[in-house]
Amino acid sequence: xxxxxxxxxxxxxxxxxxxxxxxxWVRLQNKGEECFFFIADLHAQTVPYDAATRPGxxxxxxxxxxxxxxxxxxxxxxxxxxxxxxxxxxxxxSCLAPFGELERMVQxxxxxxxxxxxxxxxxxxxxxxxxxxxxxxxPDMVPVGIDQAQHLELTRTLAHxxxxxxxxxxxxLFKEPQTLHSTTIKVLGLDGQRKMxxxxxNYIGLVESEEAIWEKLRxxxxxxxxxxxxxxxxxxxxxxxxxxxxxxxVEVQGERAEGCRTARIGCIDCKKTLFTxxxxxxxxxxxxxxxxxxxxxxxxxxxEEGAIRARKESAAxxxxxxxxxxxx
Ligand code: ADP
Ligand code: TRP
Numbered sequence: 001x002x003x004x005x006x007x008x009x010x011x012x013x014x015x016x017x018x019x020x021x022x023x024x025w026v027r028l029q030n031k032g033e034e035c036f037f038f039i040a041d042l043h044a045q046t047v048p049y050d051a052a053t054r055p056g057x058x059x060x061x062x063x064x065x066x067x068x069x070x071x072x073x074x075x076x077x078x079x080x081x082x083x084x085x086x087x088x089x090x091x092x093x094s095c096l097a098p099f100g101e102l103e104r105m106v107q108x109x110x111x112x113x114x115x116x117x118x119x120x121x122x123x124x125x126x127x128x129x130x131x132x133x134x135x136x137x138x139p140d141m142v143p144v145g146i147d148q149a150q151h152l153e154l155t156r157t158l159a160h161x162x163x164x165x166x167x168x169x170x171x172x173l174f175k176e177p178q179t180l181h182s183t184t185i186k187v188l189g190l191d192g193q194r195k196m197x198x199x200x201x202n203y204i205g206l207v208e209s210e211e212a213i214w215e216k217l218r219x220x221x222x223x224x225x226x227x228x229x230x231x232x233x234x235x236x237x238x239x240x241x242x243x244x245x246x247x248x249x250v251e252v253q254g255e256r257a258e259g260c261r262t263a264r265i266g267c268i269d270c271k272k273t274l275f276t277x278x279x280x281x282x283x284x285x286x287x288x289x290x291x292x293x294x295x296x297x298x299x300x301x302x303x304e305e306g307a308i309r310a311r312k313e314s315a316a317x318x319x320x321x322x323x324x325x326x327x328x
Contacts, residue, residue: 004139006040014203016187016196020145024182026069035075046123067289078306085314089132131155136314143180152179166324192221192239207289235260248277
């Protein structure tokens with residue numbers, strides 16, 4: 001199977017991104033699937049950002065992905081803006097995309113409501129660029145978080161429209177890819193209420209220092225008192241317990257649940273155990289990340305090699321596209 005996915009360089013990667021998306025990337029790669037993963041820097045230009053710090057953020061994200069298990073020897077890892085076909089196909093698809101359907105995109109509504117002074121056309125056409133990212137490589141599956149389902153639905157619509165309009169019936173150019181959601185649908189943030197997100201500043205970074213993580217964890221919300229009064233001793237209403245399910249061995253989860261039910265374990269002790277297990281998983285990722293960041297030129301080189309492969313693959317698709325749409 002061929003797999004493709006992307007992630008925006010809009011800040012540091014957090015546990016929500018890891019369990020909601022990257023974990024799945026690595027699993028598919030290690031199963032031996034043919035993977036294309038990229039850093040969606042053009043998408044990240046649709047909201048206000050600082051151009052001076054962006055190249056550094058891209059390199060840090062690449063290093064974090066590699067440290068988290070994306071192996072450039074097995075997968076093609078590249079940066080979107082280094083592959084011109086993405087913007088080329090985006091234009092062609094934009095001439096097929098129904099305006100009304102774009103207006104119904106939940107992410108567009110959310111982002112434009114959040115920042116009404118900064119609504120640009122790129123934010124509106126964002127899902128078309130995303131469809132181009134995907135269709136160029138003709139993947140079978142696209143592993144993404146649940147919030148991206150609507151964009152993938154549009155991707156399939158555009159593939160279908162292009163094939164119908166420009167291809168012989170027995171020779172469609174584009175594949176309509178399936179969306180693959182991770183089993184961890186949503187990781188909640190430090191507030192225990194909203195999804196973990198850079199925008200809510202309620203996250204734990206994948207490569208944050210041990211001290212910083214403990215400082216955040218120490219203050220993280222546990223079970224909300226209001227709910228606890230109605231449902232005392234139920235670990236499933238506590239977000240710290242939800243995190244145990246991600247990091248701690250099953251026996252430890254059972255023991256914590258029992259301790260919670262009988263009020264035998266205090267929240268701080270429960271968090272200390274979580275911290276130990278979290279650290280066992282995050283420490284090797286963090287160490288590898290710092291090792292990689294000491295040689296930024298090597299990361300650039302890896303990305304350049306990925307871009308060469310991606311350019312070759314996508315240019316071949318573009319040539320077919322231009323022929324089919326009647327370009328001279
Ligand atoms: P953020 O909300 O921090 O800006 P992004 O929107 O850039 O994160 O998300 C990148 C990927 O990670 C997407 O596939 C998204 O679905 C997934 N993801 C982000 N936050 C979470 C979360 N809290 N739980 C599960 N998956 C998440
Ligand atoms: N929009 C995706 C996100 O915010 C990132 C992305 C851009 C993407 N292009 C893609 C994901 C193509 C999968 C496939 O998470």
